[in-house]
Amino acid sequence: MVNRFKDFFKSSLMAAASVILPVLLLIFLFEKILITLERLATPIAQALFPAQFLQTPHAMKLAIILIFVLLSMLLGFIAQTEKGQKVGRWLEEKTLGHFKMYHVMKEFSERLIPSKTNKLFEPALLTRTDEMNALVFIVEYLDDERVVIFVPGVPTAFSGNLYVVPRLDVKILDVPVMDVAKVYSRWGVGYSKIIKTTNTSSRLQGIERSRMN
Incomplete structure (x- = not known):
């Protein structure tokens, strides 16, 4: 009875870790990406927008969000090219590709959007x-x-x-x-x-x- 409980506890803990750890890693990476983007976008915002505008409340945040959206659109365009897809696959293999749960979530999310290469769930x-x-x-x-x-x-x-x-x-x-x-x-x-x-x-x-x- 005790051994069964230990095995159940161990398997449950490992199953939970396989789900929680990739999620925590995604949150950690997302936070780091936001901090990096803010550091990169701040000088760009200062160069593009008047200083008087940036001194108004929340103006800097709005400028950073706008730059982030524009950069996302640019990266999305690059990701659709052949070279962009190769770089994306390489980054995926070197980072999140090591986690099985990431592939499961990616496959499921891709299935939510119908396209020529997959069918809708x-x-x-x-x-x-x-x-x-x-x-x-x-x-x-x-x-x-x-x-x-x-x-x-x-x-x-x-x-x-x-x-x-x-x-x-x-x-x-x-x-x-x-x-x-x-x-x-x-x-x-x-x-x-x-x-x-x-x-x-x-x-x-x-x-x-x-x-x-």
Whole structure:
């Protein structure tokens, strides 16, 4: 009994550390980046804006924010170039690339934005013959009338399991991706709201079709 408790405590502590440490590192790096940007932007602001303007309350902060936005747009433009992508991948490999959780969060966040290279995580309801339903995400459609689904874990929606199920076993939900993720992070709270919203939307669509006919 004692050994089981020790193993459970050890595994729980390691799992928590794998999540918390990368987050703390991101916060630390973000803070350092802000401090560095402020040091770089201050002389630029002093050179671009009149001294009288910078002496007004919060003027320096507004100027720094404006410069930060412009620099972000410039970096975003550079990041879209081939050389910029190579530099970005190199920096990623040398820093955050060593953390597994970073790759998980990056992949999940990229899936939230549809593009030519990835597909949107489609919220869906998995319906099974044993009447045990589950909120899932459709990851990919296969050619044999099956789909790959991702079933998040509780309370971390960034980790879970992948399954291949028949297309008829899943019902696409007309709800935002983050609403489903919040249900898992809140231990199921909000599930009824999603189902009610989906049922209401389905009824409205049915009424609209009947009117058109």
